[in-house]
Amino acid sequence: xxxxxxxxxxxxxxxxxxxxxxxxxxxxxxxxxxxxxxxxxxxxxxxxxxxxxxxxxxxxxxxxxxxxxxxxxxxxxxxxxxxxxxxxxxxxxxxxxxxxxxxxxxxxxxxxxxxxxxxxxxxxxxxxxxxxxxxxxxxxxxxxxxxxxxxxxxxxxxxxxxxxxxxxxxxxxxxxxxxxxxxxxxxxxxxxxxxxxxxxxxxxxxxxxxxxxxxxxxxxxxxxxxxxxxxxxxxxxxxxxxxxxxxxxxxxxxxxxxxxxxxxxxxxxxxxxxxxxxxxxxxxxxxxxxxxxxxxxxxxxxxxxxxxxxxxxxxxxxxxxxxxxxxxxxxxxxxxxxxxxxxxxxxxxxxxxxxxxxxxxxxxxxxxxxxxxxxxxxxxxxxxxxxxxxxxxxxxxxxxxxxxxxxxxxxxxxxxxxxxxxxxxxxxxxxxxxxxxxxxxxxxxxxxxxxxxxxxxxxxxxxxxxxxxxxxxxxxxxxxxxxxxxxxxxxxxxxxxxxxxxxxxxxxxxxxxxxxxxxxxxxxxxxxxxxxxxxxxxxxxxxxxxxxxxxxxxxxxxxxxxxxxxxxxxxxxxxxxxxxxxxxxxxxxxxxxxxxxxxxxxxxxxxxxxxxxxxxxxxxxxxxxxxxxxxxxxxxxxxxxxxxxxxxxxxx
DNA sequence: AGCACGCCGACT
DNA sequence: GTCGGCGTGCTC
Numbered sequence: 001x002x003x004x005x006x007x008x009x010x011x012x013x014x015x016x017x018x019x020x021x022x023x024x025x026x027x028x029x030x031x032x033x034x035x036x037x038x039x040x041x042x043x044x045x046x047x048x049x050x051x052x053x054x055x056x057x058x059x060x061x062x063x064x065x066x067x068x069x070x071x072x073x074x075x076x077x078x079x080x081x082x083x084x085x086x087x088x089x090x091x092x093x094x095x096x097x098x099x100x101x102x103x104x105x106x107x108x109x110x111x112x113x114x115x116x117x118x119x120x121x122x123x124x125x126x127x128x129x130x131x132x133x134x135x136x137x138x139x140x141x142x143x144x145x146x147x148x149x150x151x152x153x154x155x156x157x158x159x160x161x162x163x164x165x166x167x168x169x170x171x172x173x174x175x176x177x178x179x180x181x182x183x184x185x186x187x188x189x190x191x192x193x194x195x196x197x198x199x200x201x202x203x204x205x206x207x208x209x210x211x212x213x214x215x216x217x218x219x220x221x222x223x224x225x226x227x228x229x230x231x232x233x234x235x236x237x238x239x240x241x242x243x244x245x246x247x248x249x250x251x252x253x254x255x256x257x258x259x260x261x262x263x264x265x266x267x268x269x270x271x272x273x274x275x276x277x278x279x280x281x282x283x284x285x286x287x288x289x290x291x292x293x294x295x296x297x298x299x300x301x302x303x304x305x306x307x308x309x310x311x312x313x314x315x316x317x318x319x320x321x322x323x324x325x326x327x328x329x330x331x332x333x334x335x336x337x338x339x340x341x342x343x344x345x346x347x348x349x350x351x352x353x354x355x356x357x358x359x360x361x362x363x364x365x366x367x368x369x370x371x372x373x374x375x376x377x378x379x380x381x382x383x384x385x386x387x388x389x390x391x392x393x394x395x396x397x398x399x400x401x402x403x404x405x406x407x408x409x410x411x412x413x414x415x416x417x418x419x420x421x422x423x424x425x426x427x428x429x430x431x432x433x434x435x436x437x438x439x440x441x442x443x444x445x446x447x448x449x450x451x452x453x454x455x456x457x458x459x460x461x462x463x464x465x466x467x468x469x470x471x472x473x474x475x476x477x478x479x480x481x482x483x484x485x486x487x488x489x490x491x492x493x494x495x496x497x498x499x500x501x502x503x504x505x506x507x508x509x510x511x512x513x514x515x516x517x518x519x520x521x522x523x524x525x526x527x528x529x530x531x532x533x534x535x536x537x538x539x540x541x542x543x544x545x546x547x548x549x550x551x552x553x554x555x556x557x558x559x560x561x562x563x564x565x566x567x568x569x570x571x572x573x574x575x576x577x578x579x580x581x582x583x584x585x586x587x588x589x590x591x592x593x594x595x596x597x598x599x600x601x602x603x604x605x606x607x608x609x610x611x612x613x614x615x616x617x618x619x620x621x622x623x624x625x626x627x628x629x630x631x632x633x634x635x636x637x638x639x640x641x642x643x644x645x646x647x648x649x650x651x652x
Numbered sequence: 653a654g655c656a657c658g659c660c661g662a663c664t
Numbered sequence: 665g666t667c668g669g670c671g672t673g674c675t676c
Contacts, residue, residue, distance in 0.1 A: 005676085007653085008653085009654095009675085010653090013676090014675070014676035034676090035653090035676080036653090036655060037654085037655070038653085038654070040653080051676095062676085
């Protein structure tokens with residue numbers, strides 16, 4: 001008898017002999033097997049009588065034997081899930097095993113920290129929760145029935161505000177708590193765990209367990225221990241928590257389901273939201289996606305009736321008051337040689353006098369870029385070629401990528417001209433303009449603060465009326481802190497590939513959470529005529545989704561087409577590598593698959609300075625995966641390269 | 653992951 | 665010359 005064993009290494013499963021004394025239920029057990037010159041822990045995936053034809057072909061003679069056999073780690077459904085992960089994301093199964101907290105489980109199971117008999121189903125306490133006998137809300141009732149009877153169903157709750165989103169989740173948890181047997185609550189970023197976990201701790205006490213990638217090794221091990229022993233069965237965490245080794249999962253919730261943070265950008269490049277749905281399907285759990293601005297794919301899945309849209313009878317999306325949105329034409333502002341619109345500053349003055357708060361949002365720290373007006377050269381870093389940022393206060397040009405600091409040049413390095421001007425706007429420049437506009441106002445500079453929005457909490461105690469927020473893509477919203485917001489760089493969101501409009505729309509919806517309902521949001525753009533602003537202004541979700549889906553359909557983008565990107569990193573022989581890749585893609589011309597490239601793209605890798613990209617597209621996911629498998633297999637023939645595969649990329 | 657092997661730069 | 669650094673490839 002033989003067994004295929006997977007190790008938590010970047011390695012496909014390997015075949016080993018099963019010793020005579022082995023128990024019959026070997027599949028899913030942790031075993032120790034020799035690999036190179038050491039013993040490694042691995043997972044038994046399947047067993048069979050004779051080695052496969054493929055192995056005979058390879059002429060593999062001395063198959064080594066399994067050495068030690070331990071307890072079970074994976075159930076049949078977990079193994080199915082692992083195999084699916086590996087196939088779907090085109091990664092060796094070892095990488096998928098790693099994601100499933102295999103190493104932590106091994107250290108617990110093999111060191112007899114827990115024996116199988118220690119693992120118990122503890123009696124669930126409800127902490128004196130009152131359950132309404134009759135649930136009037138039909139939707140809560142459906143969810144509860146699903147959780148109770150363990151059937152798979154996905155729901156989308158399109159929430160009118162973050163407050164609604166949170167309270168809906170709590171309602172579900174309260175109403176269904178007697179029947180919840182294993183649950184995972186996902187949030188996009190670590191800081192969002194805290195708020196929810198407080199509320200959930202009240203409901204579930206010690207059953208609750210926090211799981212995210214920034215936990216120390218020991219803390220993580222402790223969390224996995226609680227989950228494996230069954231003493232915790234309610235997990236709240238970031239995307240990796242979707243892999244929590246729960247025995248049963250009756251409910252999975254994905255908060256802020258549209259967030260790009262659910263996408264892993266290295267290793268197994270999974271999307272936590274998609275995995276939640278797949279895992280829910282395999283484990284027969286109810287999956288609740290929720291968001292104030294759901295992604296286009298999720299809305300499309302609702303239209304296909306794959307997911308059930310909740311709250312559509314409430315008309316709540318239109319009933320709540322939201323801040324007004326005004327569009328500012330950048331052209332008229334720049335004509336006056338300014339970054340900030342005088343009209344907006346008048347509004348800011350009102351707010352200042354009323355002792356309220358105004359938020360300026362810009363995605364650049366420092367003053368501006370520098371441009372030579374004679375030849376249009378933008379000053380760039382010699383090392384990494386990214387644009388240098390002029391910091392007026394420190395009087396330097398700084399590269400935010402590689403931390404290079406340089407003096408301000410007197411003349412252009414390209415044309416030797418002396419006509420160097422600032423280009424664009426960063427937080428320093430906004431502060432300067434505010435100070436000059438409000439120069440009559442006593443000690444105005446003390447009323448202005450500049451911060452990365454994720455650090456907002458730190459500055460709350462001495463909050464200033466004018467806040468200049470940078471890096472707002474890592475946003476930290478607090479409800480209705482501001483009377484107005486002014487988003488200067490909305491156009492930069494319109495460069496994100498096929499997700500551009502969606503990201504811009506979502507960004508404004510997120511900002512609207514930070515502004516008072518009777519407040520106002522200003523959006524400054526070079527393209528005020530762009531259709532997107534009509535949808536944004538009116539909070540017209542349906543109009544936006546219809547329009548966006550039509551565009552995606554027309555241009556063969558997701559959700560109508562599936563995309564796989566293969567990045568090939570090289571450091572030398574680039575023309576030869578490029579040529580080899582060309583030959584491979586030419587050889588794999590499959591019906592129904594579009595292959596774009598290979599084309600050279602910028603590399604962000606330090607040692608592999610060149611990157612060649614292949615983009616594959618198809619409306620048929622199976623065919624696309626097959627095509628990608630063939631290409632990846634053939635790429636193994638090229639030496640000295642590194643291959644990265646991104647299935648369902650968000651950025652293209 | 654960890655080990656062998658091979659290719660380059662630095663140096664008694 | 666050779667020592668040793670790291671980068672690359674392989675493991676049933």
